[in-house]
Amino acid sequence: MLTKEKHIQQLYLQFLCGDDDAFSPLYNALFDDLMHYGWRLSRNQEVVEDAIQDLFLKLYQKSFTLNDTSRLKPFLFRALKNTIYNQLKRNARSTELNIENLEFTLSYTIEEKLFSQDKYALTDEVKNIMDSLTERQKEIIYLRFIHDMTIDEIAQIMDINTQSARNLISRSLQKLRESSTKVSIIILI
Known part of the structure; x- marks a missing residue:
C-alpha cells in the first residue's frame, strides 16, 4: 500500500505525463493539508480557499513544474503561505505586514x-x-x-x-x- 506522500507523487507524475484524470485526485489528496495549514496562517476561510484554488489553477495550467516530485507538498505549502500573505497585505493596504510575523x-x-x-x-x-x-x-x-x-x-x-x-x-x-x-x-x- 502506498503512503499518502507516495500516492501524491504518483498522481503528480501522472498529471505531468498528460493524464488529466489524475488532477482531481491530486487536488483531493492535498486539499485538506493545505486548508489546515492555510487556516493556521489566516482565519479567513475565503482567503485560504481562494489561495488554494489559485495554486491549483496554476498547477493545472502548468505554470510551474517541479523536477523533484517529492517536493511538491512543501512547494505548495510555501506557495500557499506567500499567496495568503500577499492577499492579507492587499487587504490591509499596508506595507507594515511582515511575512515572518504572520500569526500562526x-x-x-x-x-x-x-x-x-x-x-x-x-x-x-x-x-x-x-x-x-x-x-x-x-x-x-x-x-x-x-x-x-x-x-x-x-x-x-x-x-x-x-x-x-x-x-x-x-x-x-x-x-x-x-x-x-x-x-x-x-x-x-
Whole structure:
C-alpha cells in the first residue's frame, strides 16, 4: 500500500505525463493539508480557499513544474503561505505586514495530534506553554511534527537555510522542555 506522500507523487507524475484524470485526485489528496495549514496562517476561510484554488489553477495550467516530485507538498505549502500573505497585505493596504510575523495558530492541531487520547487532558498550562512560542516556533513545530516534514522541506517553506531551520526547531523544543516537564514527556511519546 502506498503512503499518502507516495500516492501524491504518483498522481503528480501522472498529471505531468498528460493524464488529466489524475488532477482531481491530486487536488483531493492535498486539499485538506493545505486548508489546515492555510487556516493556521489566516482565519479567513475565503482567503485560504481562494489561495488554494489559485495554486491549483496554476498547477493545472502548468505554470510551474517541479523536477523533484517529492517536493511538491512543501512547494505548495510555501506557495500557499506567500499567496495568503500577499492577499492579507492587499487587504490591509499596508506595507507594515511582515511575512515572518504572520500569526500562526497551533493549539487546535496540537490538541488533535497530541492530546486527543483520553489519557491526556488539555490543560490551561499546556495551552499557555503553546501560546508562549513565537509564531515561527509554532509553525516549525506544526510542519515537523504534524506533517512530518524534513528539515530541508521546512527550510524551503519558511524561506530559511537548513541550519537556521535546525536551530529554530532546537530552540522551540528547548523552550517547550523548559516550560513544562509534562509537555516534554508528551512530545517524546
